[in-house]
Amino acid sequence: MQRGICIISETETEGYPIKEDFVISSLRKLKRIFGIARNNTLVVGRDSLEEYKKRRSKFEKTFVQYAAIAIILVLAIVVLPLLLGAPFSIGSVLMSMVIGALIIAFSLTSYLPAIYAEGEKEPKKQPTILTAVAATQKKSSLKKQKTGINVFKKTRLKK
Incomplete structure (x- = not known):
């Protein structure tokens, strides 16, 4: 909780x-x-848990229905002209994919996010490139402070 x-x-x-x-x-x-x-x-x-469960199940059903309609429509736009003897068109494939994506996006109007169950723990966030670079810089600055040596500074050897 x-x-x-x-x-x-x-x-x-x-x-x-x-x-x-x-x-x-x-x-x-x-x-x-x-x-x-x-x-x-x-x-x-x-x-609000009972109301949430009702709304979430309604969203999941709606999403599946919209996705099925989008897939059927994309296949119909691409395959039916080929079966009727029309030449293959990359434009129709791209436009059908755009239409399918828009149909699926419409299902997000009733979007409701999932929740963590009673015993389920939140996963640790995966480090991004920026956090990895920041951690590396922090380690190098700590190493510099401990040793008193600047590892990035160029030094010349005395003869």
């Missing part, structure tokens, strides 16, 4: 933390760019 803002009731409460997936991290980045980020910890409160 964690304290944060409930995504169902929009009140501060104790609840189950949500999983930070691609959609949530993208929304957080957009909010930071526009300067409207609040950096709240998002949870599902104990009182």
Whole structure:
């Protein structure tokens, strides 16, 4: 259990933390760019858990339906002209993929993120290149402080 803002009731409460997936991290980045980020910890409160389960199952069903429609439409746009004797067109393939992506994006209008279950722990964040570089620089500066030697400074040997 964690304290944060409930995504169902929009009140501060104790609840189950949500999983930070691609959609949530993208929304957080957009909010930071526009300067409207609040950096709240998002949870599902104990009182709102039943409502959350209903909405989440509805979203999952909707997503599967939209994905199935998108796949059928993409295949129809690409395969049917070939079966009817039309020449292969890369443009139709690309346009059908764009249309399919838009259809799947429409399902995200009812998006509801997953939550961590009672016993499930949040995974550790994977280090990015920037954090790895920062850690390396920190280690080298610590080594420099301990030894008193600047490992990056060029020195000339005396003859």
